[in-house]
Amino acid sequence: MQDKELYEKLFGLKAPWKVEKVDLRMEESKVTVVLTHEPLARFPCPECGIECAVYDHRHRQWRHLDTCDFITMIEADVPRVRCGEHGVLQTSVAWAEARSGFTALFEALAISWLKVAPINAVSERMKISWDEAWGIMERAVRRGIERRELVPIEELAIDETSFQKRHEYVTVLVDRKRGVVIDVLDDRKKKTLKDWLESNKDQLSEVRSISMDMWKPFINAVREVLEGAEQKICFDRFHVASHFGKALDKVRAAEHRALGREGDSPLTKTKHDWLRTKANGGYKDKRSFLRLTRMNLKTARAWRIKEAANGLWSYSYRKVAERNWKALLGWLARCRLDPMIKVGRMVRRYL
Numbered sequence: 328m329q330d331k332e333l334y335e336k337l338f339g340l341k342a343p344w345k346v347e348k349v350d351l352r353m354e355e356s357k358v359t360v361v362l363t364h365e366p367l368a369r370f371p372c373p374e375c376g377i378e379c380a381v382y383d384h385r386h387r388q389w390r391h392l393d394t395c396d397f398i399t400m401i402e403a404d405v406p407r408v409r410c411g412e413h414g415v416l417q418t419s420v421a422w423a424e425a426r427s428g429f430t431a432l433f434e435a436l437a438i439s440w441l442k443v444a445p446i447n448a449v450s451e452r453m454k455i456s457w458d459e460a461w462g463i464m465e466r467a468v469r470r471g472i473e474r475r476e477l478v479p480i481e482e483l484a485i486d487e488t489s490f491q492k493r494h495e496y497v498t499v500l501v502d503r504k505r506g507v508v509i510d511v512l513d514d515r516k517k518k519t520l521k522d523w524l525e526s527n528k529d530q531l532s533e534v535r536s537i538s539m540d541m542w543k544p545f546i547n548a549v550r551e552v553l554e555g556a557e558q559k560i561c562f563d564r565f566h567v568a569s570h571f572g573k574a575l576d577k578v579r580a581a582e583h584r585a586l587g588r589e590g591d592s593p594l595t596k597t598k599h600d601w602l603r604t605k606a607n608g609g610y611k612d613k614r615s616f617l618r619l620t621r622m623n624l625k626t627a628r629a630w631r632i633k634e635a636a637n638g639l640w641s642y643s644y645r646k647v648a649e650r651n652w653k654a655l656l657g658w659l660a661r662c663r664l665d666p667m668i669k670v671g672r673m674v675r676r677y678l
């Protein structure tokens with residue numbers, strides 16, 4: 328009696344379903360839980376939801392999460408109903424998706440493992456075949472696609488990122504307004520992004536902004552697929568700032584090497600001080616660092632440029648912003664710091 332109630336709780340069973348019997352086979356390390364429904368229960372038609380009388384049953388079984396290292400199976404005669412309008416149809420059950428041989432909880436566990444481990448490792452570990460693991464993954468991807476097709480994207484962010492060590496780039500697409508990753512593409516090539524944009528055009532019909540790095544393949548892909556791309560592409564401050572940060576760090580590394588040869592370099596262990604911004608922690612209280620910024624150093628010059636660039640994002644008037652960016656670009660062109668000059672050229676190209 329008690330183990331029936333335990334499994335009813337474990338599966339979250341609701342009336343009219345209940346556990347009929349629990350069949351425990353010690354020698355096979357397997358437990359089979361047989362479910363049944365109350366004999367006079369009525370079930371909703373899967374098409375229209377109207378409650379109908381049971382027509383007949385189909386016997387089915389599902390693999391559930393193991394309980395105490397026992398492979399756990401659920402078996403039930405699932406009713407088919409006869410709806411006046413839609414005919415005889417198989418009803419759905421709360422614990423599994425249609426046509427899946429696994430319960431929803433089992434699939435959820437498999438999916439969380441499939442995110443971090445290859446398919447063959449997951450299939451081995453969960454004692455299912457490779458095809459079954461693949462089927463679980465495919466159903467999850469399809470559910471994700473079905474869910475997201477309904478939502479128009481207003482602000483799209485296209486980001487490239489590389490897996491550390493492997494140096495392989497992927498493109499990550501984010502719905503910025505909802506803060507969710509919509510898709511991950513295998514590389515950062517123009518054709519790959521273009522194909523994705525083509526096949527998601529409906530969802531992008533109301534897109535207002537597309538933020539990205541100043542990266543030609545992305546820019547061209549968007550230009551070729553979306554109307555009014557010029558008004559929508561936006562090079563956001565974080566991507567732009569990261570170019571200034573990288574250039575500054577090159578200046579610092581080179582100067583540190585040169586000074587190190589002459590003796591003690593004042594730049595020792597200062598890498599992160601230079602890269603900080605007011606927004607990400609600030610440097611105000613670091614008096615020794617501020618002294619450094621006033622020294623006659625190439626790094627200090629590059630730093631002043633980077634700081635000025637970070638201050639150029641809050642203008643409301645286009646003309647004023649443009650004038651100030653052009654002033655900064657003039658400064659960059661004359662600064663005699665190669666990495667900084669290169670960033671200046673890039674910004675000028677896309678201003």
Ligand SMILES: [Zn+2]
Pocket residue numbers: 372373374375376377410411412413414
């Ligand atoms: Zn119906």
